[in-house]
Amino acid sequence: MEQVDFIVVGAGIAGMSAAARLAGHGSVVVCEMEDAPGVHSSGRSAAFAHFDMDAPVVRALTAASMPFFEEPAAHIHPALFIALEGQEAALDRVEANYREWSATVERLSVAEARTLVPVLREGEGGIIGAVLDRAGRKLDAHAMLEGHRKSLSAAGGKLATGAAVTSLRREGGRWLVETAKGAWSARVVINAAGAWVDEVATMAGVTPIGISPLRRTVITFDAPEGLDVSAWPFTKTVGPGFYIEPEGRGRLLACPMDENPTEPCDAQPEEEDIALAAWRVEEATTLQIRRLASKWAGLRSFVPDRRPVAGFHPDAPGFFWLAGQGGFGLQTSPAMALAVEAVATGSEWPEELRAVGVDEAALSPERFASSM
Ligand SMILES: Cc1cc2nc3c(=O)[nH]c(=O)nc-3n(C[C@H](O)[C@H](O)[C@H](O)COP(=O)(O)OP(=O)(O)OC[C@H]3O[C@@H](n4cnc5c(N)ncnc54)[C@H](O)[C@@H]3O)c2cc1C
The missing domain is CATH 3.50.50.60 (FAD/NAD(P)-binding domain)
Structure with a gap:
């Protein structure tokens, strides 16, 4: 020994x-x-660093970690937090949490948010406001x-x-x-x-x-033909909903932010969570997900x-x-x-x-x- x-x-x-x-x-x-x-x-994460986190200690640890994120393990990429109907208070909370740690945060109108992510829907089921951080970190x-x-x-x-x-x-x-x-x-x-x-x-x-290991599901799919989505921000609803982020020029990753309790295991995506991911994205955007490029699941493990x-x-x-x-x-x-x-x-x-x-x-x- x-x-x-x-x-x-x-x-x-x-x-x-x-x-x-x-x-x-x-x-x-x-x-x-x-x-x-x-x-x-x-190896199964969405790998984005942001401050839309409930626990103050997690936001503080994130802030302390930011200076360590350097190329090639990280690069600066914008993060957009969108509010759906009924999520106004959550948007205010995210903005306040961001202002504590980031000097690069701005409140955006729906029209401004749509210049960044043109597929976001307005009106029923669509977005009602947004907060942008131009200096988010995409991790590898x-x-x-x-x-x-x-x-x-x-x-x-x-x-x-x-x-x-x-x-x-x-x-x-x-x-x-x-x-x-x-x-x-x-x-x-x-x-x-x-x-x-x-x-x-x-x-x-x-x-x-x-x-408590909680399973979370991710899908990837092709963006609409001819659309370069690589500059789109990491885009996340401030309450229940979804997030999407670009995976190169013509592909998007989406997650319905599901949390299903499970045993520790090699997590696999379930059909209903895949369907939920597609449905939530299609509800709030004009995207149509006809075919998945890939899908996976991973565990997020929490103490009480x-x-x-x-x-x-x-x-x-x-x-x-x-x-x-x-x-x-x-x-x-x-x-x-x-x-x-x-x-x-x-x-x-x-x-x-x-x-x-x-x-x-x-x-x-x-x-x-x-x-x-
Ligand atoms: C879909 C999804 C999206 C996420 N998005 C983000 C994000 O955007 N940003 C972010 O910061 N985090 C994100 N996370 C969370 C992040 O991925 C996890 O918090 C992090 O990876 C946990 O790391 P870990 O080392 O604790 O666990 P793991 O990566 O699971 O490592 C634990 C290791 O222990 C090994 N092990 C277990 N038992 C034994 C044993 N008996 N002997 C030897 N080895 C053993 C396992 O094989 C495993 O490799 C996401 C997670 C998921 C699932």
């Missing part, structure tokens, strides 16, 4: 971004059950993961793929991990297993945190208060939770990795997080101590 300083379970964006940081402090191994990083949630999950893999490897860390953790136990003050690709021991194990974090905890004899978790379990020494990234795991990952680095190595709390008002307690699993 090889001894290392940190074992990370899970090579999604959470595990890989944290591992890349920890590799500057000691030896790291990342154990991933699939043959490559990012096979589950991280694979480029982000690859950047972390390179940093990890340059610092001497190891990524073990095809290495499902099948046993995790504590002996002599160390965590012992067994996989088909090897066995490691470390004082600190980072549980970054996404939808599977409670399964990993149970394996370790640690009380689960109460993770829908805020992310980074910190040691209250009474399982060395067992670190990195969980509950929900629908914001990519856009908060740089800030979350800084938090992991500080807490797991006992270093000073990062200035980047202090500056946005996020302290260690806000992310700590101690907030669930009474149920753990």
Whole structure:
């Protein structure tokens, strides 16, 4: 059994971004059950960073992460938030949330919004107002993961793929991990297993945190013949509805923002959610979706208060939770990795997080101590 300083379970964006940081402090191994990083949630996301998020801590973590998003893992792309009938208050809320963190936000009339996305419908079922942020960030999950893999490897860390953790136990003050690709021991194990974090905890004899994986569906389809949609903003309703975003010149991605509770699994799109995606887009736009180019589903995993978790379990020494990234795991990952680095190595709390008002307690699993 090889001894290392940190074992990370899970090579999604959470595990890989944290591992890349920890590799500057000691030896790291990342154990991933699939043959490559990012096979589950991280590789199935819409990959856009924005502030239309309910929890203030999530918006603050997003703000702290923005300076870390650089080419080729991110580029500036506008984000348009549209209100359907009855969503006026939600539009005001989104605008206020944006104004806290972004100096590039503007309120648009329906006509102005339609100059950006000409297929938006006016009148019944259509939009009644919009907010635009010209400086949104389109992310590239694979480029982000690859950047972390390179940093990890340059610092001497190891990524073990095809290495499902099948046993995790504590002996002599160390965590012992067994996989088909090897066995490691470390004082600190980072549980970054996404939808599977409670399964990993149970394996370790640690009380689960109460993770809820929720399935979300995405479809892609061709834009109307001859229309170049590549400059269209990421366009999202401020309440229930949908979002669409360009996938190159002639293709659009759409999501009905569904949230269906499920077990941790290789999520697959269900027919009714695909139909819902198409229906919601067709209701609010003049687009007609005749044929899908592709479809997929992924899991967004939340803890009960829908805020992310980074910190040691209250009474399982060395067992670190990195969980509950929900629908914001990519856009908060740089800030979350800084938090992991500080807490797991006992270093000073990062200035980047202090500056946005996020302290260690806000992310700590101690907030669930009474149920753990
Ligand atoms: C449709 C959709 C759209 C989204 N849009 C956005 C967006 O626009 N912006 C944004 O920021 N976020 C978005 N998200 C959310 C984002 O994708 C997630 O928050 C993020 O990917 C979670 O990362 P993770 O590393 O925690 O999980 P994952 O990527 O699922 O990684 C967990 C890893 O753990 C591994 N694992 C599990 N059990 C074991 C075991 N026993 N042994 C070894 N390995 C194990 C799994 O194989 C997996 O690779 C979206 C998600 C979905 C589904």
